[in-house]
Amino acid sequence: MDYPLVHLSMFFLLISTGTMQAHSCFERVFSFGDSMMDTGNACLLAGGKYPTMSPPFGETYFHKPNGRWCDGRMVIDFIAQAYGLPPMPPSMGGNTTEYFQNGANFAVAAALALNNSFYKRVTGLDPPHPEDHSLGVQLQSFKNLLPIITKGSSVNGVMSSSLFVVGEIGGVDYVYSFLGNKSVFQILSLVPYIVAAIGSAVNDLANLGATTLIVPGMYAVGCAPATMIRFQSNNTEDFDIQTGCLKRLNQFAIYHNSMLMIELAKQRKLHPRANIIYADYYGAQSLLYLNKLDFPAPLYACCGVPGPYNVSTTMISCGTKGSETCPNPQNYISWDGGHLTEAANHAIANGILYGPFATPPLQSCSDQRSDHTYII
Incomplete structure (x- = not known):
């Protein structure tokens, strides 16, 4: 997939000017996903004894660990x-109407798009987490909480005044299958099921009254230091000549994203009154690897162990004994080898919010609410 260079100057102009402030088009944001989106649910499930509750996680923005797989804010934040809303709280952190007044994040680290039993049946692999926190389970948790969230308000009113971000999710299904030595053919067979699971969640939310949904595609998984070291190769043809990333894994992500866009087109026909937006995380992230001025070490983890790509061949080691942290995470795309820095998350979020990586583009506040004129 090509991304014309004309987008490059536009994209980094938006990054250099920072995030624009606006009146709130939405009263709440609700989101679903895996560790690329999780703002603390996995940590709460573990009773606080979790890797992301150790320094240096959270050092950049929150100045302390807070359950995010990042040095600061995630794309969803x-x-x-x-x-105009605060950073996203984890859904498991409260159970009152007041707690959910600005929305909440239902994402859980290591969550699959497919439910655990189905994933095991079609792959023969044990799920990465014994408890099922898949997309369908997250959506059911949201439905269970709707009476609390909507207390004193109509369900339709809350749904129509909220923004829903469905993903990123599905990456864990694929990566664990690659790590389980499944063939490319076997992993490709998962794509229709995963895309259908995402489409089903969009359909359910639209049927409940959601009118604006952002649905992200897969990240450039072939650029993650953890996958670069796990699938390292001595064949130069395996690497993209411009980015240095593994072509095979990124081509897989592109295929998933193309199938997801077809599914979203179907959902738009089913729900013509809903604004269903495809967020091209892959495209937004890909441009970062070409920007050597802001990201001089694009394929290295900021926090990890000395060696190729600053990651371990067996596990992500950020925060463990023997790990080291770079002094300038704003110059890195990868935080710990498998997740992104706040700087990269900020850039990707800007590419989605202000273009050109949202299809269709996000509407202005004036399009959504007649009393606002700020462009989002």
């Missing part, structure tokens, strides 16, 4: 803040 920037999306919420762009609409």
Whole structure:
């Protein structure tokens, strides 16, 4: 997939000017996903004894660990803040109407798009987490909480005044299958099921009254230091000549994303009154690897162990004994080898919020609410 260079100057102009402030088009943001989106649910499930509750996680923005797989804010935090809302709270952190007044994040680290039993049946592999926190389970948790969230308000009113971000999710299904030595053919056979699971969640939310949904595609998984070291190769043809990333894995992500866009086109026909937006995380992230001025070490982890790509061949080691942290995470795309820095998350969020990586583009506040004129 090509991304014309004309987008490059536009994209980095938006990054250099920072996140624009606006009146809130939405009263709440609700989101679903895996560790690329999780703002603390996995940590709460583990009773606080979790890797992300150790320094240096959270050092850049929150100045302390807070359950995020990042040095600061995630993409979903920037999306919420762009609409005048605070960083996203984990859904498992409260159970009152007041707690959910600005929305919540239902994402859980290591969550699959497919439910655990189905994933095991079609792959023969044990799920990465024994408890099922898949997309369908997250959506059911949201439905169970709707009476609390909507207390004193109509369900339709809350749904129509909220923004829903469905993903990123599905990456864990694929990566664990690659790590389980499944063939490319076997992993490709998962794509229709995973895309259908995402489409089903969009359909359910639209049927409940959601009118604006952002659905992200897969990240550039072939650029993650953890996958670069796990699938390292001595064949130069295996690497993209411009980015240095593994072509095979990124081509897989592109295929998933193309199938997801077809599914979203179907959902738009089913729900013509809903604004269903495809967020091209892959495209937004890909441009970062070409920007050597802001990201001089694009394929290295900021926090990890000395060696190729600053990651371990067996596990992500950020925060463990023997790990080291770079002094300038804003110059890195990868935080710990498998997740992104706040700087990269900020850039991707800007590419989605302000173009050109949202299809269709996000509407202005004036399009959504007649009393607002700020462009989002």
